[in-house]
Amino acid sequence: MQWCVRFKQSDGSPFSNWEEKKLGEVFGFKNGINADKSKYGRGKKFINVLDIINDAPIYHDSIIGSVEITEQEFENNDVKYGDILFQRSSEIREEAGQSNVYLDRNKKATFGGFVIRGRPKISFNPVYFHNLLKTEAVRKEITNRSGGSTRFNVGQDSLSEVPIVFCRSIEEQGKIANFLTAIDQKIEAISHYIDCNEQFKKGLLQKMFV
Structure with a gap:
C-alpha cells in the first residue's frame, strides 16, 4: 500500500515509516449486552447500530437509546473515550463491520449485542483511527471477512485478522x-x-x- 501524502515533524524532518499490524494487535474486542426487552428505554446510555452508522462521532448526550442494567454489568460492558464500536451484521455486505468512535471524555456508556467494542491496546489518536477504519482499503478487508447469506456478519475473530497500515x-x-x-x-x-x-x-x- 502506497501513501502519497505525508506530514512532517515541526523541525521539517520526516516521521518514521508506517507499519502494518492486525486489528487484533491494536484492539481487544468484546460483544455487547443483550437485556430483556422490558429493560430498554431507561437507565444507562446504550449504543446501538444507529449510533454507529451516524456520520458524526458518538458522544454521551447524542446517544438515543438506554437500558436498565446493574452497576456491575455496566462496569463489565462500559464504553469510554477512544473506544471503537463496530456493527456486527447487516443485510448488505458493504455495510457489515462499519465503525464509529466514542469521543466523550467525561461520561461512559454501554453497548448492545449487535455491536462489538474495540478497546485500544496501544496509544493512538482516536480521531485518526476513526478515519483510518473508514478508508476503502480497510473496509474491503473487513467486508471480505463477513459471512452469511441473508445477513452478513463479522465477529471478533474476523476483525482481529484485518490488516491495517498506520503511522505509530x-x-x-x-x-x-x-x-x-x-x-x-x-x-x-x-x-x-x-x-x-x-x-x-x-x-x-x-x-x-x-
Missing part, C-alpha cells in the same frame, strides 16, 4: 486527524449554507407565485 507517531496521527477534522468542518459549514439558501429560495417562491 502520535504527533503525525494528530496532524492527520486535525487536517481531516478541518475538512469535515468546512463541509458542514457549506452544507449549512446550502440548506439556508434552499430555505430562502422556497420562501421566495411562495411569495412570488401565490
Whole structure:
C-alpha cells in the first residue's frame, strides 16, 4: 500500500515509516449486552447500530437509546473515550463491520449485542483511527471477512485478522486527524449554507407565485 501524502515533524524532518499490524494487535474486542426487552428505554446510555452508522462521532448526550442494567454489568460492558464500536451484521455486505468512535471524555456508556467494542491496546489518536477504519482499503478487508447469506456478519475473530497500515507517531496521527477534522468542518459549514439558501429560495417562491 502506497501513501502519497505525508506530514512532517515541526523541525521539517520526516516521521518514521508506517507499519502494518492486525486489528487484533491494536484492539481487544468484546460483544455487547443483550437485556430483556422490558429493560430498554431507561437507565444507562446504550449504543446501538444507529449510533454507529451516524456520520458524526458518538458522544454521551447524542446517544438515543438506554437500558436498565446493574452497576456491575455496566462496569463489565462500559464504553469510554477512544473506544471503537463496530456493527456486527447487516443485510448488505458493504455495510457489515462499519465503525464509529466514542469521543466523550467525561461520561461512559454501554453497548448492545449487535455491536462489538474495540478497546485500544496501544496509544493512538482516536480521531485518526476513526478515519483510518473508514478508508476503502480497510473496509474491503473487513467486508471480505463477513459471512452469511441473508445477513452478513463479522465477529471478533474476523476483525482481529484485518490488516491495517498506520503511522505509530502520535504527533503525525494528530496532524492527520486535525487536517481531516478541518475538512469535515468546512463541509458542514457549506452544507449549512446550502440548506439556508434552499430555505430562502422556497420562501421566495411562495411569495412570488401565490
